[in-house]
Amino acid sequence: MRNSRNSIKKSDLKIAFDIDRCLISIKDTPNYNNIDLLWWFARSTDFEIYVWSGGGIDYAQRWIEKLGLTHCGIKIIEKGSIPMDIVVDDEIDPKDCEKIKAKVVIKV
Numbered sequence: 001m002r003n004s005r006n007s008i009k010k011s012d013l014k015i016a017f018d019i020d021r022c023l024i025s026i027k028d029t030p031n032y033n034n035i036d037l038l039w040w041f042a043r044s045t046d047f048e049i050y051v052w053s054g055g056g057i058d059y060a061q062r063w064i065e066k067l068g069l070t071h072c073g074i075k076i077i078e079k080g081s082i083p084m085d086i087v088v089d090d091e092i093d094p095k096d097c098e099k100i101k102a103k104v105v106i107k108v
Contacts, residue, residue, distance in 0.1 A: 013085045015041050016077075019053035019063045021090040022108055030067055034088065034108055042072040047086075052079040 017023055017038050025031050041047045051074050053060040060076045083101035090108055 013046055014048045014050060014083070015086040015088065016050040016052055016084045016102075018079075018087075018089040018091075019051060019055070019060050022088060023051070023067065024063060031108075035067065035069075037088065038069070038074075039072070042074070049074045050077050050082075050084065051075075052077050052081075054079060 017034065020026075021031075022034055023031055023038065038049065042049050049072070051060050051064060051069075053063070057076050057078060064070055064074055064076065080100035084103070086104045086106065087100060087102040088106045088108060
């Protein structure tokens, strides 16, 4: 870890993944490429991992359980409820970045 005023401490970075058409396809099947990306971030331990869905917290929780992701420290939140450093989503217009409080958006 660097010793400067601008250094980033572990778990200071927050990343959010959307459920529909991001972690699962439009046909409700797992999107393994994006799930692998989530796992990569989770294994790095430099990130706090969040999942959200326009369908709400209960909907997101059900999918996290179905996808077997309950044991990797994911926090489930309402979409845009806390600022994120990175958002992985399928439907984010750049002008929505301020609304969802994202610094970087990865559109999948």
